[in-house]
Amino acid sequence: QVQLVESGGGSVQAGGSLRLSCAGVGYTYNYYCMGWFRQAPGKEREGIAALDSDGSTNYADSVKGRFTISQDNAKNTLYLQMNSLKPEDTAMYYCAADFRVCGPSLIGTMLPALDYWGQGTQVTVSS
16 A cells, blocks of 8 residues: 655744655655645645656746755655745645656646645744
């Protein structure tokens, strides 16, 4: 059974950093397209970072230059390094994996159904 487990969320002051992790169980990451998503209260879920199986990345404009998506295939773990955090980054963060949907299709709010989702980890940024 495929499972994605996020960790690393927490509370931080504006300007600070956090690194989120998404551990995959039951399959091999490097055959899938991976992404990080977030949902703030009252808002739609949005894709903010995507990593394809060929290593290419895509980012939402709101996080470009501040967030970095990466993965460690040996550990079957996806990461999101978040720097220069802002209060508007406050949200529940999720990782997801899909065998077919990749790249720019994982960015934004017009999201297709994806194969696997994690349970989420909360990030709170105070001013």
